[in-house]
Amino acid sequence: xxxxxxxxxxxxxxxxxxxxxxxxxxxxxxxxxxxxxxxxxxxxxxxxxxxxxxxxxxxxxxxxxxxxxxxxxxxxxxxxxxxxxxxxxxxxxxxxxxxxxxxxxxxxxxxxxxxxxxxxxxxxxxxxxxxxxxxxxxxxxxxxxxxxxxxxxxxxxxxxxxxxxxxxxxxxxxxxxxxxxxxxxxxxxxxxxxxxxxxxxxxxxxxxxxxxxxxxxxxxxxxxxxxxxxxxxxxxxxxxxxxxxxxxxxxxxxxxxxxxxxxxxxxxxxxxxxxxxxxxxxxxxxxxxxxxxxxxxxxxxxxxxxxxxxxxxxxxxxxxxxxxxxxxxxxxxxxxxxxxxxxxxxxxxxxxxxxxxxxxxxxxxxxxxxxxxxxxxxxxxxxxxxx
Numbered sequence: 001x002x003x004x005x006x007x008x009x010x011x012x013x014x015x016x017x018x019x020x021x022x023x024x025x026x027x028x029x030x031x032x033x034x035x036x037x038x039x040x041x042x043x044x045x046x047x048x049x050x051x052x053x054x055x056x057x058x059x060x061x062x063x064x065x066x067x068x069x070x071x072x073x074x075x076x077x078x079x080x081x082x083x084x085x086x087x088x089x090x091x092x093x094x095x096x097x098x099x100x101x102x103x104x105x106x107x108x109x110x111x112x113x114x115x116x117x118x119x120x121x122x123x124x125x126x127x128x129x130x131x132x133x134x135x136x137x138x139x140x141x142x143x144x145x146x147x148x149x150x151x152x153x154x155x156x157x158x159x160x161x162x163x164x165x166x167x168x169x170x171x172x173x174x175x176x177x178x179x180x181x182x183x184x185x186x187x188x189x190x191x192x193x194x195x196x197x198x199x200x201x202x203x204x205x206x207x208x209x210x211x212x213x214x215x216x217x218x219x220x221x222x223x224x225x226x227x228x229x230x231x232x233x234x235x236x237x238x239x240x241x242x243x244x245x246x247x248x249x250x251x252x253x254x255x256x257x258x259x260x261x262x263x264x265x266x267x268x269x270x271x272x273x274x275x276x277x278x279x280x281x282x283x284x285x286x287x288x289x290x291x292x293x294x295x296x297x298x299x300x301x302x303x304x305x306x307x308x309x310x311x312x313x314x315x316x317x318x319x320x321x322x323x324x325x326x327x328x329x330x331x332x333x334x335x336x337x338x339x340x341x342x343x344x345x346x347x348x349x350x351x352x353x354x355x356x357x358x359x360x361x362x363x364x365x366x367x368x369x370x371x372x373x374x375x376x377x378x379x380x381x382x383x384x385x386x387x
Contacts, residue, residue, distance in 0.1 A: 003134050010034045010077040011107055011135045017046040018079045018142055023193045023219045024049045027307030029080055029146040033059040037074040042067035049220065056082055056092040060099055073102040079139045081110040081132065084119040093119040096128065103129040107139035111150035145309030154300045158331045159313040159320055160188060161348050168341035169317065169348055183372025184335045186216055191333060193219040195312040197303060201319035202229035211239045212314060224308065228294045228319055232257045236264060245281055249299050251288035258284055296326050321350035324361060327383045336375040
């Protein structure tokens with residue numbers, strides 16, 4: 001289909017509106033909507049929070065308030081196919097039908113199997129013209145976690161690393177504060193805020209005692225904190241347990257420490273098969289593989305079942321390396337500081353020695369820019385057998 005300049009302009013505005021939900025819509029996608037009649041925007045809206053009105057409904061309300069006589073026969077630009085099923089809110093496709101709009105242009109089809117073309121089909125059956133694919137790549141990029149979860153039952157996994165120019169993340173004794181600039185550390189807060197969960201390893205918890213919460217920027221929610229702790233060595237006084245929800249995935253409990261963690265206020269035992277979201281502050285998830293380590297692919301599947309769209313990994317080289325070897329890393333965000341830390345310092349990834357050059361992990365550059373005095377590099381691994 002040939003799109004006009006106006007089509008691009010209106011969908012770009014819808015995408016801009018969708019970004020209002022960057023920190024707040026999970027587990028739902030970020031969606032924006034613009035309603036146009038004869039070259040005039042008569043209504044616009046975004047989905048702002050799960051459980052609240054979707055973008056189409058908010059746009060219709062805006063149009064009803066300001067231009068109620070112009071809704072019939074209008075063209076609707078929406079960044080995601082209108083839903084056709086009853087969830088927490090009524091189906092948007094039906095709302096558009098009842099409003100008697102004339103045409104609906106969606107940036108992309110909904111990857112949710114509960115919708116997957118049914119919303120557009122419902123509109124067509126009601127005599128409303130439809131089209132799909134306008135600025136699709138941009139729409140998918142805005143919801144890469146939701147798309148990944150719906151298509152592959154895994155969240156989108158970003159690994160954040162702060163390193164020196166020679167690729168070192170800490171001195172040999174573990175000192176790492178602070179490698180990067182205040183501007184880079186503030187930039188990280190935005191990645192945290194848009195993530196549904198922050199993942200780290202028990203080594204980082206014991207050595208650094210991080211909080212891993214969103215600070216210095218306004219956000220309506222804190223992400224779930226997830227700790228990979230194979231031997232269940234979590235200190236009961238760790239700061240990560242002091243606020244918000246924390247999920248501890250473990251493989252063995254030889255020291256019988258589960259009960260002491262469960263005795264903390266709000267703790268509960270989780271089940272690897274459940275899809276329910278955490279209701280209390282702390283949950284323990286037994287999830288062992290054949291090597292009696294935490295089963296990382298199963299952990300990602302479990303997070304997807306919980307409605308987790310995007311995971312930000314802030315961990316050490318061992319967990320970073322394990323995730324990369326398991327081909328679970330979708331994106332790397334590397335902040336390179338303008339200094340050198342020497343050959344004995346700690347690396348970004350713990351990985352086996354390569355036997356040949358074909359074993360290298362290829363990366364695709366996505367973005368490069370300066371943040372404060374540091375360089376921020378965003379790259380995506382190119383796995384040979386990626387789905």
